[in-house]
Amino acid sequence: MSIEVRRLGRADAEAYRAIRLESLEQEPNAFGSVYELETNRSLADFADRLSTSAVFGAFAKGMLIGMAGFKQETGPKDSHKGFVWGMYVRANWRGQGVGATLMAAVVTAARDTVEQLTLAVVQGNDTAIALYRKVGFEVYGVEPRALKSASGYSDEVLMVLIL
Numbered sequence: 001m002s003i004e005v006r007r008l009g010r011a012d013a014e015a016y017r018a019i020r021l022e023s024l025e026q027e028p029n030a031f032g033s034v035y036e037l038e039t040n041r042s043l044a045d046f047a048d049r050l051s052t053s054a055v056f057g058a059f060a061k062g063m064l065i066g067m068a069g070f071k072q073e074t075g076p077k078d079s080h081k082g083f084v085w086g087m088y089v090r091a092n093w094r095g096q097g098v099g100a101t102l103m104a105a106v107v108t109a110a111r112d113t114v115e116q117l118t119l120a121v122v123q124g125n126d127t128a129i130a131l132y133r134k135v136g137f138e139v140y141g142v143e144p145r146a147l148k149s150a151s152g153y154s155d156e157v158l159m160v161l162i163l
Ligand SMILES: CC(C)(COP(=O)(O)OP(=O)(O)OC[C@H]1O[C@@H](n2cnc3c(N)ncnc32)[C@H](O)[C@@H]1OP(=O)(O)O)[C@@H](O)C(=O)NCCC(=O)NCCS
Pocket: 027, 030, 031, 086, 087, 088, 089, 090, 093, 094, 095, 096, 097, 098, 099, 100, 101, 120, 121, 122, 125, 126, 127, 128, 130, 131, 132, 134
């Protein structure tokens, strides 16, 4: 099966909204945001996010099956950094290299605009941590109790890739 990875634009907002909401609904422990918050956002909000972040989509037979994005910081002293967010591959498509292909696209694009990428991943999400290590990210810390929800606190592993 051939997989096409490309940057998403405003015209992809509907497909992006669907996969983003699916990710929050299906994997509530993997992300800092929550379905209940984002499901109330307008399509224009989702389209705007595709402008303020570089979001990449993986397509199989024209269907969006995975996504990953990064956002460049905007402050006078931190715009050399980008933050990776939203990594998700639809369950049926996992374990076939889609996540690694998406991360490779993120890293390639990031090299044009930033000098380093950071990310935060919930401790215990060993699949995601292994994926990030595979593309070169290293752990630089752990934020205790970084997230709090009805199911309790989660620590986050902090990772960096110097480009
Ligand atoms: C994490 C996720 C994106 C990986 O996507 P994927 O398409 O299955 O990943 P790939 O097939 O490209 O695998 C890449 C690497 O990830 C790791 N990996 C993938 N599946 C794994 C598994 N079941 N167990 C352990 N490591 C695994 C391996 O290091 C693998 O490299 P390898 O094949 O050379 O061993 C996917 O599991 C997912 O969407 N999970 C739910 C959402 C999530 O946790 N997102 C991360 C938020 S920080």
